[in-house]
Amino acid sequence: MMSDDEEQPLNVDGDLLKVSIIFPNGDKYEGESSRSSSGALVRSGTGKHTSSNGLVYIGEWCEDKMQGRGTLRHPSGxxxxxxxxxxxxxxxxxxxxxxxxxxxxxxxxxxxxxxxxxxxxxxxxxxxxxxxxxxxxxxxxxxx
Incomplete structure (x- = not known):
């Protein structure tokens, strides 16, 4: 989960926020997010997550989980x-x-x-x- 101090809302589209986030471990996320029932910002909708070790996921998210259709690319190819x-x-x-x-x-x-x-x-x-x-x-x- 992301904390509120990590978010950088760009705009609001319905209940989804467009965000660009850099996590403390170096991971990056650009895409849609929403608020969970507790008020925390979670990846929801579509977005791209790039891990610091080169793993890249582009696709659908639901409550901070890869859910729906997407593509996951590993550094190995x-x-x-x-x-x-x-x-x-x-x-x-x-x-x-x-x-x-x-x-x-x-x-x-x-x-x-x-x-x-x-x-x-x-x-x-x-x-x-x-x-x-x-x-x-x-x-x-x-x-x-």
Whole structure:
């Protein structure tokens, strides 16, 4: 949560404030915020959060949590685009690994969970049902 002395309101649009904030740890947030029931300023609406270690999230927020659609980019080059719930990958999304392999499918609490497609760094495409680190019964798609 952000304290009132950290906020720099630029303008008010309905109940949302447009803010630009630099946190004590060096993180930055630019986007929409609102007041919680206790009166504290929280990230809500859309915005961009850049951590001091290079992690960048651009997307929807609800009560200071990544919630809704967004993109999270890691300094390693890994990237997730899709749905978030309570700061976690949750719902449908795409995760691009640093080696350029890609998983497209369902996520549940940051884990690959359900139907999906994995394309490895060599371009081979595997489809099936994923369960965190297991994916039994995957099928390799052949290109003709």
């Amino acid at each position: 890994a990237r997730y685009e899709g749905e978030f719930r309570d700061n976690m990958f949750h719902g449908s999304g795409t995760y691009v690994f640093p080696d350029t392999s890609v998983y497209r499918g369902q996520f549940h609490k940051n884990r690959l969970e359900g139907d999906g497609t994995f394309t490895d760094a060599q371009g081979l495409v595997w489809t099936g049902e994923f369960h965190d680190t297991e994916a039994l019964g995957l099928k390799l798609q052949h290109s003709v």
